[in-house]
Amino acid sequence: MNVLVIGAAGKTGRQVVDQALAAGHTVTAFMRDSTHYNAPPNVRVFTGDATDQAAMSHATAGQDAVIDTVGGKTPWKKTEIEQKVARAVVAAAKKNGTRRIIAISALGVGDSTAQATLPFRLLLLPTFLRGSTADKTAMEREIAQAEIPYVLVRPAVLNDQPAVGSVRVLSGVEKGHQVTRADLAAFVVEQLTTDTHVNRAVTIANS
16 A cells, blocks of 8 residues: 555654555655654655645645654643644545545543543543643544544553564453554554454553
8 A cells, every 4th residue: 555654753653664664565754854764765755744734635645545643742731733633634635535544642532531540540641641632632533523434543651662562452441551662553554454443443552
């Protein structure tokens, strides 16, 4: 598939690019600043503002799927960056006939609050994560209402440990603690070619 990865210069974005390449997909890496980005061979790099609909439309042309890995660096601050990116992605996808949108959200968004541990739910969500949680909630809404096949992936707390090799998709009030970025990226890339979780939000964890 032809795949556009937005936020490709970030920690998770880089992992997604690598995993998509390993799976045989043709990747375009979209980022705001490519100054320090060492692009893997055969990856097209597109630099621009992901909230700009014209730039996003240009980057999305010819893409079968879009993977949105954008995440803010100050999760306690009020922001609308992720929902604005989602809005631009949706408009571009509709214009260009993109067949799938996959976006990385977070544990604690929507009904996944029930899958967070008590300290996470009571201490982190209303304080350190209050800005990003609200933004991701709005981002999910933009994508879910777009009438384009989508998967929203809500990872547990991310870490940079080596891949475990598998993840659990949580159900009900099953709790999620942590997941490696590598395993998150692998799961996200898998969603390009499976319909198991289409039009759903899923929470994943290693433990």
